Amino acid sequence: MMLAQRTRRTAIILAWLGVLTPLSGLHKFYLGQPFWGALYLLLGLTPIPKVACAIEGVMLLSQSSEDFAQRWSQASAATDGVSPLHAAQVSALGTALRELDTLRQEGLISELEFEQKRRQLLDRIA
Numbered sequence: 001m002m003l004a005q006r007t008r009r010t011a012i013i014l015a016w017l018g019v020l021t022p023l024s025g026l027h028k029f030y031l032g033q034p035f036w037g038a039l040y041l042l043l044g045l046t047p048i049p050k051v052a053c054a055i056e057g058v059m060l061l062s063q064s065s066e067d068f069a070q071r072w073s074q075a076s077a078a079t080d081g082v083s084p085l086h087a088a089q090v091s092a093l094g095t096a097l098r099e100l101d102t103l104r105q106e107g108l109i110s111e112l113e114f115e116q117k118r119r120q121l122l123d124r125i126a
Contacts, residue, residue, distance in 0.1 A: 006030065006031060006032075006072045008060060008063070008065055008068040008069075010030060011027050011030055011031060011060050011068070011072070012027075012057060012060045012061055014026040014027035014030050015027040015053050015054075015056050015057035015060055016053070016054075016057045018040065018049060018050065018053030018057075019050050019053045019054045019057065022044050022045075023041075023044075024040040024041065024043070024044050024049035024050055024052075024053050025037040025038070025039070025040025025041045025044075025049060025053070027053070027056065027060075028040055031072055032072075040052065040053070093121055093122075093124075096121055097118060097121060100114060100117050100118060100121070101114070
């Protein structure tokens with residue numbers, strides 16, 4: 001299930017719900033961290049996830065909406081865990097590879113030159 005946009009209010013409510021009920025960790029699932037959400041649920045009979053939910057609830061409350069959106073919004077990153085800078089690099093790499101392939105198809109560079117340049121571009125990102 002992919003969410004179009006995660007809201008700070010929902011994350012705060014789910015975090016505090018974890019303090020008040022045995023459903024600790026729902027905010028982690030909501031924020032795209034299923035491992036941590038499952039761990040919170042597994043430790044649900046101990047006070048550990050309740051304390052963690054309280055701390056995270058306070059942190060979410062103190063965080064500005066802009067900071068929350070930058071960190072958790074689907075719009076700021078194409079996939080979970082990919083920074084906008086990295087996504088821009090990948091996009092630029094794709095454009096460069098397409099242009100290089102066009103040069104190869106038009107016969108302006110040889111197959112060997114194409115492969116060498118392609119490898120150089122891919123080595124930059126790795």
